[in-house]
């Protein structure tokens with residue numbers, strides 16, 4: 001999605017976060033497999049339903065995983081914020097996705113702010129890391145807005161045989 005295609009009208013109305021249950025597997029699968037969502041993932045391809053259910057079930061059973069679903073006042077699901085503790089329980093990696101069609105209206109910002117408050121209030125997590133593709137402008141802006149700073153950059157180069165001296 002280019003910035004020109006990002007809806008500019010803000011999402012109105014209250015939102016809240018709830019912990020995901022197995023009943024959310026279907027909607028999360030549909031979002032995960034939408035091309036506007038997975039194109040910036042480190043595995044930028046659709047996943048199979050069986051793989052998804054296995055991953056989702058493991059995530060729900062993991063006490064270090066805080067899998068939160070955002071919803072509006074009518075109980076419609078709007079996206080996911082997921083925190084996964086890394087080794088030391090004080091540190092977590094965060095992932096976020098907004099339901100396709102709802103991007104650019106401020107939902108991501110509100111979901112991430114609520115998510116950070118949620119883990120700060122209920123868990124030992126005090127440090128949160130987001131791994132963001134350089135090309136993912138929306139995500140970079142979102143995390144910066146919510147107070148994240150860039151501490152290091154991964155640089156890479158693809159080599160071909162003509163590079164060998």
Ligand SMILES: CC(C)(COP(=O)(O)OP(=O)(O)OC[C@H]1O[C@@H](n2cnc3c(N)ncnc32)[C@H](O)[C@@H]1OP(=O)(O)O)[C@@H](O)C(=O)NCCC(=O)NCCS
Nearest residue numbers: 003037040097098103104105106107108109137138139141
């Ligand atoms: C990344 C994502 C969560 C952002 O959610 P969102 O609801 O679009 O974010 P917001 O509307 O709160 O926008 C946050 C800021 O980014 C800007 N922005 C949003 N999408 C943008 C885009 N595609 N290009 C440039 N800027 C963008 C907004 O204008 C806003 O900045 P502003 O307040 O200065 O205007 C959402 O686009 C998404 O789910 N993307 C697919 C999954 C993904 O990439 N997840 C992140 C993995 S690290």
